[in-house]
Each structure stands twice: as C-alpha cells, then as structure tokens.
Amino acid sequence: MRTLVVIDDEPVIREMLVRHLEAQGWRVFEADNGDEGIALVGTHRPVAVLCDLLMPGTNGFNVCRAIRARGDELGNITIIVTTGSSFPADRQNALEAGATHYLVKPVSPKEIAAILASVQARPCDCDCDCSSENAAPRPVRSEADSARVRFWGVRGSIATPGPDTVRYGGNTTCVEVRVGEDIVVLDAGTGIRLLGEELRREFSGRQVKAHLLLTHTHWDHIQGLPFFGPIHDPGSCITVLGYEGARQSLLKTLSAQMDSAVFPVGLDQVAGGLTVRELHGLEFRAGRVPVQAIFTHHPGITLGYRLSTPGGGVVFMPDTEVLPYPRPRPGKTTPPGATANEDTQNFNTYKNQLLAEFAQGAELFICDAQYTAEEYEGRIGWGHSCIDDTVHLALQARVKHLILFHHDPTHNDDAIDRIVEHAREIVARTGGSLRVDAAAEGMEIVLHRKPRTPAPAPV
Numbered sequence: 001m002r003t004l005v006v007i008d009d010e011p012v013i014r015e016m017l018v019r020h021l022e023a024q025g026w027r028v029f030e031a032d033n034g035d036e037g038i039a040l041v042g043t044h045r046p047v048a049v050l051c052d053l054l055m056p057g058t059n060g061f062n063v064c065r066a067i068r069a070r071g072d073e074l075g076n077i078t079i080i081v082t083t084g085s086s087f088p089a090d091r092q093n094a095l096e097a098g099a100t101h102y103l104v105k106p107v108s109p110k111e112i113a114a115i116l117a118s119v120q121a122r123p124c125d126c127d128c129d130c131s132s133e134n135a136a137p138r139p140v141r142s143e144a145d146s147a148r149v150r151f152w153g154v155r156g157s158i159a160t161p162g163p164d165t166v167r168y169g170g171n172t173t174c175v176e177v178r179v180g181e182d183i184v185v186l187d188a189g190t191g192i193r194l195l196g197e198e199l200r201r202e203f204s205g206r207q208v209k210a211h212l213l214l215t216h217t218h219w220d221h222i223q224g225l226p227f228f229g230p231i232h233d234p235g236s237c238i239t240v241l242g243y244e245g246a247r248q249s250l251l252k253t254l255s256a257q258m259d260s261a262v263f264p265v266g267l268d269q270v271a272g273g274l275t276v277r278e279l280h281g282l283e284f285r286a287g288r289v290p291v292q293a294i295f296t297h298h299p300g301i302t303l304g305y306r307l308s309t310p311g312g313g314v315v316f317m318p319d320t321e322v323l324p325y326p327r328p329r330p331g332k333t334t335p336p337g338a339t340a341n342e343d344t345q346n347f348n349t350y351k352n353q354l355l356a357e358f359a360q361g362a363e364l365f366i367c368d369a370q371y372t373a374e375e376y377e378g379r380i381g382w383g384h385s386c387i388d389d390t391v392h393l394a395l396q397a398r399v400k401h402l403i404l405f406h407h408d409p410t411h412n413d414d415a416i417d418r419i420v421e422h423a424r425e426i427v428a429r430t431g432g433s434l435r436v437d438a439a440a441e442g443m444e445i446v447l448h449r450k451p452r453t454p455a456p457a458p459v
C-alpha cells in the first residue's frame with residue numbers, strides 16, 4: 001500500500017485529509033508539527049507529503065528544505081503545500097524551498113487526488129512491473145489461450161482523413177494487442193484516441209491498466225498520446241515504455257509535445273497514473289507479455305517489437321527500410337537479379353537477414369510497406385520500405401500473415417487495394433502460402449493457441 005505523510009497543526013484539516021486519503025486506499029501517517037513530520041518522512045519514506053505552511057516550530061518552508069536537503073531518494077519526493085496563504089510571495093518561496101505543488105485552502109480532495117494520481121516513476125506494489133500510484137493488486141489470471149490484435153491507426157507520416165481513405169483509415173499508427181488481462185498498445189499515433197474512448201467504455205470507471213510501447217518518437221507515433229483519454233482519468237495505470245532518443249530522453253520528448261505553448265495540459269499534470277520508463281535492454285515484459293526488440297533501419301533510434309503471445313509471435317515493425325532485395329528496378333538499367341554492386345547487396349542481405357531472424361515464424365508480421373517500387377526509387381534512404389522488399393522479407397522470415405502497414409498519406413483506398421493485389425502476386429509467383437493483407441482501421445485478428453502436436457507413437 002502506498003504511503004503518505006500529512007503535516008498540519010489544525011486537527012480538523014488533518015482529520016479531513018486523512019479520512020479522504022484513506023478512503024482512496026492510502027496509508028497515512030500524520031503529524032501536528034514540522035519536526036515530527038520530518039521524522040515520519042525519514043522513517044516511512046512516503047510517496048508524497050502534504051504539508052501546511054504556517055505552523056508553530058518548524059514551518060512548512062523549512063519542512064520542504066529539510067526533506068530536499070536529504071539528497072537521497074527523498075530528494076525527489078512530491079511535496080504538496082496546503083496553506084491558507086494565497087500571497088504570490090509565499091507561493092514563490094514555497095516552490096523555491098522545494099514544494100512541488102501549492103494548494104490554497106480550502107483544498108479540494110479532488111485536486112489532491114488528481115495530483116497524487118499523476119505522481120510518476122515510483123514503484124508501486126502491484127505484482128507487475130508498472131509504477132502507477134493506484135494499481136490495485138491483480139487477481140490471479142487463468143492462462144490466456146488467445147491474443148487479439150486490433151488496428152486503431154494504420155497511416156504513416158501524418159493523419160489523412162477524408163473520403164478517399166475511409167476504407168483503410170486515416171489515423172496514424174496505433175495497434176492494440178490483448179493477451180488475457182494484459183493490454184499492450186503499440187505506438188501512440190492519432191489512432192490511440194479512439195482506443196482510449198473504447199477503453200473508457202469498456203472499463204466504465206474501473207481502472208484502465210495498459211502498457212504502451214513506443215517504437216520511436218516521430219510525430220506519427222506519439223501525437224495521439226495527449227488525447228488518449230485514460231491518461232487523464234484518476235486511477236488509471238498507463239506505463240509508457242520506449243528508448244531514449246538520439247538527442248534527448250524519452251520523457252523530455254513526450255513532455256515537449258505537451259508543453260504549455262502547444263498543449264493545455266502538461267505531461268506531469270495529467271490526472272491519470274502515467275509512468276514513462278526508458279528501456280535499456282532488448283528483452284523485457286509488458287505486463288506479463290514477453291517482448292523482444294530490434295533496432296530498425298530508420299532515422300533516429302527506432303525499434304521493432306516482437307510480442308510472444310499464446311497464439312504465436314506478433315511482430316510490429318512500422319518504420320523500417322527493408323533494404324532492397326535483388327529484383328528488377330523500375331526505370332533502371334540494372335539487370336534483373338542485381339541492385340547496385342556486390343558490396344551493397346552483401347550488406348543488404350546481412351541487414352535483411354537480421355530482420356528475418358527477428359520475425360522468423362511469426363503468426364502476424366505488421367511491417368512498413370509505405371512505397372510502391374516506382375515511389376521507392378526516389379525515396380531510397382528515407383527509412384521506409386518498398387512493398388516488394390517487405391513481401392520478400394516476410395517470405396524469407398516464413399511468417400504466416402503479413403500486414404502491410406504505415407500507408408503513405410498519398411495512397412487512397414484504391415491505391416492500397418492495388419498494392420495488396422501486387423503483394424499477393426509476388427507471393428503467388430513464389431508458390432508460398434504467405435497470407436497478405438493491408439492494415440485497416442477497425443480490423444481485428446484473433447490468434448488462437450495452436451494445439452500441441454502429439455508425440456509420435458512408439459514403433
């Protein structure tokens with residue numbers, strides 16, 4: 001259970017705060033003076049402190065300074081000053097002394113709850129690896145026997161709503177993978193807004209708990225996050241997992257797109273339990289779903305993910321340039337079966353081999369297929385794939401079902417129809433059994449656990 005310390009010399013206020021906080025599931029220690037409060041903080045190491053400002057003896061300013069002076073993990077604790085003083089100078093001094101929030105009495109319990117729900121990056125005591133403040137202990141789950149994959153945004157680069165994109169959809173990348181109770185969201189493009197609305201409907205006031213995996217922080221993969229409803233709902237538990245960017249931390253980039261100059265609510269002000277965690281290794285878990293990651297060929301630091309589900313591997317590689325396989329090139333004199341030169345082809349073979357090994361045998365391979373062969377000739381090195389190469393990679397990796405993804409903003413529904421047809425023709429020429437579809441908003445795929453192959457009978 002998460003712990004708070006309330007320091008206030010007025011018994012009525014203290015009692016009101018303690019009653020409210022305990023009803024919210026907090027374990028609360030209380031002190032009626034600054035010195036005792038500082039001692040309780042040192043003993044119990046709470047997540048946050050609610051502290052009056054004007055008290056006999058050690059005042060609230062000095063309580064803030066004493067806690068900040070510790071320099072250990074208490075140095076980052078959330079300190080909410082609750083005071084009757086609305087003077088700007090007091091506010092300024094309290095913040096300079098180390099307060100993180102300054103609330104003028106009468107303080108609304110709802111306001112305090114919203115702040116506490118948004119306290120970030122502290123480990124919770126639920127049985128997962130998230131860091132939400134309000135995560136409830138999870139009931140024991142029976143082992144899931146399927147995974148459900150839903151597409152909420154399938155477009156690359158920029159959202160393209162309009163009459164020409166109604167069948168495949170115009171929202172940028174977001175895919176939901178459900179494995180039992182685990183909700184894993186892949187990328188936070190504009191499609192995540194719709195997912196948020198659906199989750200609110202489904203959970204209807206109950207805690208929404210999800211892990212959001214970001215492949216990278218290009219706009220088409222994060223721009224929906226500010227509009228993802230559950231991050232604004234007190235009690236939610238959203239853990240964002242991704243890698244540090246080339247120039248700055250993941251948290252800094254996500255915060256920047258919610259800076260007050262461009263968005264009214266800061267990332268650190270959202271009412272929901274939102275934790276941003278940078279990944280360092282290439283194998284981890286999202287909830288209880290095992291995940292592997294691979295760096296892809298795309299500007300900046302970009303990852304592809306492979307989720308191990310009861311229904312098989314789900315590989316999500318929305319932004320990568322599959323390097324050209326030997327094939328005829330539109331408008332080029334290079335003979336069929338060759339690209340530029342031997343060194344280049346060896347390098348391409350090596351890089352594609354790594355991707356193929358990563359995706360090997362996947363049930364579902366959701367992969368960048370942004371350009372036609374003609375378009376790709378003018379966009380080599382942009383970090384996105386030619387459809388032909390994506391299909392060749394899927395064949396090499398012997399995946400079961402390829403989903404063409406990250407549709408180019410200039411491709412309308414009819415263009416995507418032609419792309420799918422072309423991709424299927426390539427498969428047909430190889431005689432392979434690979435199934436190919438283009439991702440479409442609202443599409444849902446259920447992957448069922450495969451029956452175990454019976455052991456051969458003894459002879």
Ligand SMILES: [Zn+2]
Nearest residue numbers: 156157220319
């Ligand atoms: Zn993208």
Ligand SMILES: [Zn+2]
Nearest residue numbers: 216218298319
């Ligand atoms: Zn990108």
